[in-house]
Amino acid sequence: MLTDLRVSFFLASRGILRGSRGSLYLTVLIIAMVFTNMIFMPSIILGFIKVAEDQIITYQTGNIIISPHGDERFIEDVSSLLEKVNRIPGVLRASAHYGTGVTLRYKGNSIGSTVVAINPDDERLVTDVYQKMSDGDYLADGENDEIIIGIHTSGHKDPSLDMGVTLGYVKAGDEVIVEYTNGVSKAYHVKGIIETGSFYADQGAYITWDELESVFDRKVDYATELIIKTHPGTYEPEVKTMLYRFGIREKVQTWQDILEEAMGRAVQNFSMLNSITVVVSLIIAIVVLFIVIMIKTLNSRRQIGVLKAIGVDKNIIIHNYVFQVLILTTLGVIVGTALVESMVAILTVYPFQFPDGEVTPVVAASDLVNNTIMLYVASFVAGYIPAWQVANEDILTAMRS
Amino acid sequence: MITAENLSRVYEMGKVTVHALRGVSLTIQKGEFVGIMGASGSGKSTLLHLLGLLDKPTEGRIILGGIDVKDLTDRQRTRFRLKRLGYVFQDYALVPELTVEENVFLTSMVRGTPKEEYLAQSHQILDRIGLSDRLSHKHNELSGGQQQRVAIARAMVNRPEILFADEPCANLDSESSRNVLDLFKQINQEMAQTIVMVSHEDWHKRYFNRIITLRDGEIISDDPPS
Numbered sequence: 001m002l003t004d005l006r007v008s009f010f011l012a013s014r015g016i017l018r019g020s021r022g023s024l025y026l027t028v029l030i031i032a033m034v035f036t037n038m039i040f041m042p043s044i045i046l047g048f049i050k051v052a053e054d055q056i057i058t059y060q061t062g063n064i065i066i067s068p069h070g071d072e073r074f075i076e077d078v079s080s081l082l083e084k085v086n087r088i089p090g091v092l093r094a095s096a097h098y099g100t101g102v103t104l105r106y107k108g109n110s111i112g113s114t115v116v117a118i119n120p121d122d123e124r125l126v127t128d129v130y131q132k133m134s135d136g137d138y139l140a141d142g143e144n145d146e147i148i149i150g151i152h153t154s155g156h157k158d159p160s161l162d163m164g165v166t167l168g169y170v171k172a173g174d175e176v177i178v179e180y181t182n183g184v185s186k187a188y189h190v191k192g193i194i195e196t197g198s199f200y201a202d203q204g205a206y207i208t209w210d211e212l213e214s215v216f217d218r219k220v221d222y223a224t225e226l227i228i229k230t231h232p233g234t235y236e237p238e239v240k241t242m243l244y245r246f247g248i249r250e251k252v253q254t255w256q257d258i259l260e261e262a263m264g265r266a267v268q269n270f271s272m273l274n275s276i277t278v279v280v281s282l283i284i285a286i287v288v289l290f291i292v293i294m295i296k297t298l299n300s301r302r303q304i305g306v307l308k309a310i311g312v313d314k315n316i317i318i319h320n321y322v323f324q325v326l327i328l329t330t331l332g333v334i335v336g337t338a339l340v341e342s343m344v345a346i347l348t349v350y351p352f353q354f355p356d357g358e359v360t361p362v363v364a365a366s367d368l369v370n371n372t373i374m375l376y377v378a379s380f381v382a383g384y385i386p387a388w389q390v391a392n393e394d395i396l397t398a399m400r401s
Numbered sequence: 402m403i404t405a406e407n408l409s410r411v412y413e414m415g416k417v418t419v420h421a422l423r424g425v426s427l428t429i430q431k432g433e434f435v436g437i438m439g440a441s442g443s444g445k446s447t448l449l450h451l452l453g454l455l456d457k458p459t460e461g462r463i464i465l466g467g468i469d470v471k472d473l474t475d476r477q478r479t480r481f482r483l484k485r486l487g488y489v490f491q492d493y494a495l496v497p498e499l500t501v502e503e504n505v506f507l508t509s510m511v512r513g514t515p516k517e518e519y520l521a522q523s524h525q526i527l528d529r530i531g532l533s534d535r536l537s538h539k540h541n542e543l544s545g546g547q548q549q550r551v552a553i554a555r556a557m558v559n560r561p562e563i564l565f566a567d568e569p570c571a572n573l574d575s576e577s578s579r580n581v582l583d584l585f586k587q588i589n590q591e592m593a594q595t596i597v598m599v600s601h602e603d604w605h606k607r608y609f610n611r612i613i614t615l616r617d618g619e620i621i622s623d624d625p626p627s
């Protein structure tokens with residue numbers, strides 16, 4: 001058996017080394033392309049998802065979000081809850097949000113929006129929005145009559161960049177009117193404009209908690225949500241479990257939960273798209289290798305007959321061709337990996353620009369391994385079948401061809 | 402060494418039935434150099450293929466080295482050909498991707514002979530046929546006569562019990578033919594190699610020590626050369 005395999009490998013290596021160079025290069029190139037195709041598309045999609053994840057965590061929800069349970073409207077007792085949450089291992093900082101529907105007015109434009117009250121000192125420790133002020137400054141604790149507005153609400157200088165209805169180019173230092181549902185209507189000094197690149201974060205408007213209390217004219221110890229930043233490297237679902245264990249009764253979701261909820265369908269579609277790409281690539285690989293080996297074997301029918309005549313077992317002959325495809329696949333995978341890596345390198349320096357940010361391909365090691373394995377299985381099949389067919393031909397029939 | 406009893410081979414081609422061999426019986430002894438002669442289409446190749454286990458008779462039986470070959474499985478027949486028989490074909494049939502040396506040691510490799518041994522064996526035999534300076538040449542870098550001598554070396558390297566050759570000189574000029582036939586003769590005499598060779602050239606007769614003549618699938622004479 002080992003001797004037979006050694007002979008097969010010997011024949012295969014000679015077949016490749018001394019066979020047609022052109023066909024060798026072309027076959028390797030095609031397999032490399034197929035491999036690239038299998039890896040590249042999913043890597044872009046993965047890159048896309050990664051950007052969405054990063055933005056959700058960095059500008060929107062932090063790592064974990066706590067919201068009111070069931071049909072409650074608010075999280076009660078926020079100050080003691082914050083204290084409790086901040087003491088839980090793995091939690092870096094929690095920040096309370098109170099969101100309320102308002103109408104914003106500026107120079108005759110008015111739009112419905114949501115104003116979120118925050119404690120800027122807490123918020124700075126949870127989201128990076130404060131680093132993304134395109135104009136003016138972020139809020140500070142205790143400030144009154146100040147508001148910061150997201151670029152999708154304030155509007156760009158060049159209206160063609162706007163996505164949807166805006167106030168029509170509000171700048172830091174301008175004055176906007178905010179009408180609350182309780183009847184209070186108040187002029188605010190625009191302290192800054194937010195431009196994070198994340199669509200949701202760039203739609204909001206923010207005031208301080210103190211400002212909210214002055215509008216409501218009472219202490220507000222309840223919130224619409226709590227967002228939490230965990231320590232770097234912490235596994236969020238563990239912190240979620242911890243939160244429940246520490247007696248949190250509200251609804252706790254990690255960013256993974258949120259993403260699944262928000263992008264569930266999209267992610268499903270993506271993975272469907274990936275599967276289709278992989279299946280199509282594999283079929284191309286199978287067909288190409290099948291044809292290559294079929295041509296090789298059909299051209300060698302006589303010679304295969306001769307080999308059998310002089311006593312070479314047909315399995316040695318079949319395995320010769322199987323080894324040839326496996327060698328071709330190995331070369332293809334090596335070239336393909338080099339191609340993928342260089343494309344990734346180029347796209348890391350020059351990323352794709354998407355509305356939600358810069359997308360660079362993310363190559364998952366598991367994809368590399370899985371696709372390589374699938375490619376090997378496919379090429380084994382594609383080599384075995386034609387070789388088997390020709391090697392089983394009657395000796396004299398083969399020799400007469 | 403080989404005994405064939407009442408061999409017949411019928412080819413069915415649609416409605417046409419060809420009786421390529423009709424009841425051939427013969428016995429070949431060790432050390433004989435047998436020429437199978439006859440007109441084209443008389444059944445020479447068919448007989449050689451049956452004796453060489455490349456084909457199966459429609460009727461009759463073949464005893465090879467004491468074994469009734471009917472009892473062998475396909476795999477055992479392959480093994481048998483590998484270990485005990487040698488073949489030389491009309492068109493040399495060297496493996497194009499292999500060098501001279503590799504072509505010669507291929508079957509030894511399949512037999513599991515250690516590398517040093519099969520290298521030594523193949524070098525020795527190539528030396529003997531005068532091609533030791535062509536070890537790493539490819540088949541298309543050799544003349545027809547040289548290729549056929551490599552093919553003979555390939556067939557001989559395992560010291561087969563019987564060497565079969567089907568018109569080995571048909572593609573060669575008379576000079577090369579003579580070379581090849583001299584080589585066969587030499588092998589036959591010096592190594593007592595049993596050889597069964599098909600030919601339809603009258604002047605080959607003087608090389609054989611027994612001539613079997615076929616006509617229409619039957620033996621019409623079986624004599625030493627006159």
Ligand SMILES: Nc1ncnc2c1ncn2[C@@H]1O[C@H](COP(=O)(O)OP(=O)(O)O)[C@@H](O)[C@H]1O
Nearest residue numbers: 412414419421440441442443444445446447448
């Ligand atoms: N595979 C085959 N199918 C049909 N007829 C065949 C086949 N091989 C040989 N024959 C016929 O059998 C007869 C003997 O052929 P063959 O043994 O090749 O003759 P020779 O070698 O003496 O020229 C011929 O009539 C030939 O046409």
Ligand SMILES: [Mg+2]
Nearest residue numbers: 445446447567
């Ligand atoms: Mg013939």
